[in-house]
Amino acid sequence: MNTDHKATDNAKLSASKPSSASYYALGVLTIVYSFNFIDRQLLAILQESIKVDLDLTDSHLGLLTGFAFAAFYVTAGIPIARLADRSNRRNIVALAVFIWSFMTSISGLAQNFVQLLIARIGVGIGEAGGSPPSHSIISDIFPPQKRATAMGLYSSGVSIGILFGFLLGGWLNEFFGWRVAFVVVGLPGIFLAIIVRFTLSEPKRGQSEARTASATQPSLTEVLSVLWNRPSFRYLSMGAALNAFVGYATANWTASFMIRSHGMSTGELGTWLAVILGLGGAIGMISCGYISDQLGRNDKRWYMWTPMIALLIGIPFAAAAFTVDGKYMALICFIIPGIIMNSYLGNVIAMTHGLVGLSMRATASAVLFFIINFIGLGLGPWSVGILSDLLTPSLGTSALGMALLCIVPPIMVLAALCFYAASRKLRADLTLAPD
Template sequence: MKNYKENKWYVLTLLTLVYTFSFIDRQILVILAEPIKKELALSDTQLGLLTGLAFAALYVVLGVPIARLADKGNRKNIIAISLTLWSFMTAISGAASSFHQLLLARIGVGIGEAGGSPPSHSIISDYFPPKKRATAFAIYSMGIYLGVLLGFVVGGYIAKSYGWRIAFYSLGLPGVFLAILLYYTVKEPRKGQSDLIKTNSKAPTIKEVFKTLFSYKSFIYAALGTGFTAFGQYGINNFFPSYLQRIHGMNLAQAGYILGLVFGVGGGLGVFLGGYISDRIGLKDLRWYLRGPMLASIVSLISFAVVIFSNEISWIIGMLFFTTLFSGFYLAPVIGVTHSLVNAKMRAIASSVLFFILNFIGLGFGPLTIGYISDLLIPKYGDSSLRWAFSIVFVTGSLATILFGWAAKHYKKDLKRFEASIQTN
């Protein structure tokens, strides 16, 4: 039996836990938004900045050069160092006494998390062959929703019982111990060890990776589709706790418990099914790796219409579960598609480029735009301003649906072109 350090399921489990902590640390501010807003006298625009663009700015900028280091060197060590940094910056967020101090702490979290996913994606592709990668990425991506669940439920409970500052301390520091475990119990795999087509040993430049990726229309359309999908996801997720507290009178712990389960279970199930189903139906027609996200996007928009225009709390929670489930379908298949279009020593950079687009559009502008629109509408609609601000999701979600359809149209041709280029080099 293989040493546990080289066991693909152990490695995948540990990397999924790392991703879980990244979303605990990323999303904890969301459930703590209302008490922080009151104590620090913040606007919805400032909340949108803190939960979105402040984190995303350096996260997306540093992701590419850090991924370049990962494609050239030891990915496991990069992940361990990054996890230590973002966990520490989350913890010291609890000491912030002003908007600007909290802003700097969130920027620090973004810097740390820039070194998390791209190296992890690259390691996963080395442990799992192409036909099983979407499922592996789906399991890994469940860390998003497990992190949201724990951040909302545990963070909400701690904040209600002991205050929002203690919540930051309690959920930030454990990540340091996970970083130590990762460093000592995971072995760095050989790049490309699970590929069917072997590549040369030379690591490509960032320019070469960009040139390769953006020569494929399927990647361009799919990446933009992820960005506009994430715009709605982050915008909704980051403001829905406030929505329930302001409009439906829930306290912080209630909103955290309900949304933790809805986002955690619904989103986790959706992202797993998206990857698992894609690997199954993709065997018959590769275009279903992108047609699936297209159809799921349509369903999620229909269910979200019920969410924001209903006043019945049971309908709101039930349909929000389905919205979250279907809006999570896209991520694992798109990562799998991206990795199928580049060689093994391009994959960390390829993931960082995909996540640059996803987070620049989605995390950078989703919460900020919804917060800004909400502030503009407060004089007319009061606390209901968030309901109308959420309506912009129908525009971005419709764009994502169209883009996934265009990506599916070009994918088979692009994949054949990539395989031909490998065989001639």
């Protein structure tokens, strides 16, 4: 019996040490996620030029960057994740990268709102196949005590993508126009798809925990039942969705706000936002995951407390950014929100995977992302666009700033409250995870 326990302990110890191949896979998947957000964020820095060229309203822009994209992104995400929980996840990621990169490139050919809308829907369907299988792979190659850090590193792809999306999009638009920007940014992703297909390996499910996945794939109903019966998931998913609401609203409208309220050019603005939202956001995500893994060794509630505290710190800076005079003062105020706005992501993914069985992880990620993106991506940018249009007759160019001020800080408060509520149930729920 002692020999069996010793063998089991040795297997778990070996599983807890990620290999160089694990870190290579994490690096490649992070680059993939970066391309995901380069393609997604590109529209934010180009939308003022597109608005003029195609004669669009803010509601149109909010629909393009928000609900229309999110509706197809979340709808396709769950069936793709179901496939990923029973088949080769690497191949799904490679195909997804190819599709969204191709659709980004042809966005530059759009001649009207409907054509651009169709292209963005194609991008959304492609991107639906990126994250759930990637999350599942990472959970199989990094053990629970290092998983939030790994997910934080992976999630930093959001900020890296924002960085290059703003930087490349801003300068390409200024010198060559928005159509060229779409083509130039989209094409490299096709080559990345080839790298994913031929250099990554498909890991064994459960290898990081020395566990064996069930031979029978749980049904979607079973996965939903497990998640719904965990109060911590209900609260953390809503906290994540509201955090994403303000994150997408800010990321998608900050460029337009600075152009309208402070008269900045896309080149200079793209450089500033690349550093603030891109580099700053990456620092926030990685730091939040690492700090939570360190503090979470003694108390799992830190996985929820850390993003809660980050949000509370960021609220006054977010409010100031939309109200201060002077473009540089506004940009300085954006620094703290830029660092903390998406810091929650690695933590909520890691905890969601801790609440479910091995063969449920991709599907659980898809369910989590359905909630996050339907509320956050779907409603965040669109609600700001609608309110901006309503305020424009009375406030003119100041309408967008007022819309952001009315929406962003209050939603940050609600998100922080949800994370606190999740922390109260998390420890008990983690003990109930099935195999």
